[in-house]
Amino acid sequence: MPNVSIKEVARLADVSIATVSRSINNPEQVTEKTRLKVQDAIAKTGYSPNKLAQNFRRGRTNMVMVVLPSVGDPFFTAVMKGIRAAARNKGYSVVIEETQLNTLTADEIGAMLVSNQTDGIILLASVSPFGTEISSAKSHRQLPIVIGCETISPELADFPSVHIDNIAAAKEATNYLISQGHKRIAMIYGQESSLLTKDRELGYRAAMKQAKLPIADGWVVEGELTIAGARKATRNLMSHNDRPTAIFCANDEMAIGCLHEVKSAGLSVPEDVSVIGFDDIRYAEVTDPPLTTISQPAEEIGERVMYRLCRRIDAGNGTSSAPEIVPHKLVIRQSVAKPAN
Amino acid sequence: MPNVSIKEVARLADVSIATVSRSINNPEQVTEKTRLKVQDAIAKTGYSPNKLAQNFRRGRTNMVMVVLPSVGDPFFTAVMKGIRAAARNKGYSVVIEETQLNTLTADEIGAMLVSNQTDGIILLASVSPFGTEISSAKSHRQLPIVIGCETISPELADFPSVHIDNIAAAKEATNYLISQGHKRIAMIYGQESSLLTKDRELGYRAAMKQAKLPIADGWVVEGELTIAGARKATRNLMSHNDRPTAIFCANDEMAIGCLHEVKSAGLSVPEDVSVIGFDDIRYAEVTDPPLTTISQPAEEIGERVMYRLCRRIDAGNGTSSAPEIVPHKLVIRQSVAKPAN
């Protein structure tokens, strides 16, 4: 029953298939009377155009793909909301592709586009390994790819992007800790390969340096971007012989693990140890204590990145590729206090 | 540069386009020598088949779509892992479609399939409104749709599904509270339109009835499936003149909000109020106190649902559509204790 083609409709309405096509896609090009006849035939047959044929014929899908590290990451709820709003506005449907962290290569990305499966791609995940792909990436530069949230790796630097200033934000978080009187400040970063958390580490180091505070060996530890990883990292920190009084976590997910582990060690937050996060996911305000963190304008990023992509798709390479920096904000809750000693 | 077609490759390799096609898709049908020639030409041109044309010609995409309520819901991380594992195994790529809770109608689902955009659909979100679509849904019954996690609404009852027994699980959760000595047990359910949380409510009511425990007016309250909604619901519960000593939340997301709000009211968990959740999302073990909850075998559900879908796609309607029930498990942590009084 699904499989009536345009021919059947044309036969029933007693017009050519061209007219059926026009009635659907450019109704202003046919007379009212014809349109009605066709409409009738469509209703009778239950016809719906074969999208596969349309896509093929038109050479486009009106679909964009957003690539993100993992479904289930609460940070992306708001980003997607923004993307979706903009997409609806522009007549695109959006489809999500999940990639295990750092698994997609630039070539694979390119292949998706080249093979026409989608009209454009929004990258919300980092792409690697880079290196051998650099040269091919160069030829990809015209492709409609836009990067959101992530820090762009060198070989993708020519693609447009929209994100906060991660270095500055991390610096601000660290400075806040310093302003509260902390001197022994540790950091849990994501993973070596994550440029984004690398930037946050850079900001932390810059702030520490500027305040002339030393960073002891073992104070900067990898949290693997997961709760489990952060818990392990925190355990190490808590048993460090020069135990820090504050911990800056490169994201809230890890901060949640950190919070739990500090308390498990019999210490209290923020009295004994202050914790600060990054992202302001929705769980951050209901942790115990509520988490002080950096908030990103996630929905706005989503919207902007989608509009940016549309411009790329429409205008090709003519559009600017300067990164768009959106403002972050320090959200003060209760997980940071002045140090006891 | 992306746009060489099969013709160009054929010209370069000095063979017909049929041979090029065969070299790629059925290499065993061509001689080694031809294959090499073609391979060479492909390398030279950077040719990659136009997927749009392939999909159209083949009448299929080798893509399945999973429909879920929202990216950013941590419950789906594991489900997707299972789906992806099975999909890889079967040669499908998977694409995710987000739907605001309860926004997709059966007709829209059908349209996706009928228009060939995808070979099959996994529904992890409920579909509504049902009613007018029932009849058309009947004609959809042959479509490759499989439902996971969700409780199926009447008009979708003929589609295969895999999920836990939500009623039994909710009963078990409630009975656990009862076994600890609780008599005044409240419940925060999801939303009226969510069949899944409706089932959980049914289980709760059954357990209460069986234990001959009364449910006071205002003890069963809507949490909107969100943290904010659950907080509001909890506030009402905490100011109820017959305050419950335990709260069963229809999912962990709401339990997290509930936990926070109980503590905000100056009460402690579990000493004053016990809280039990549902789903065992990854945050459940790091809440304060760690959350006692019902765990679902999410990854297994994902795998099974994908394999089930494959059978549907391959065998058409010949496959059974009996629901597959997978086992749940009560995970006891620290958010439940015996009541004080």
Added chain:
DNA sequence: CTGAAAGCGCTTACAG
């Protein structure tokens, strides 16, 4: 405003 015709890039019987 409408129709006949070309053609998008593939795949696949059908011959040879």
Added chain:
DNA sequence: CTGAAAGCGCTTACAG
């Protein structure tokens, strides 16, 4: 094993 040809279901100049 290979090629010539048909055809998948649309859209869109080109005539009229």
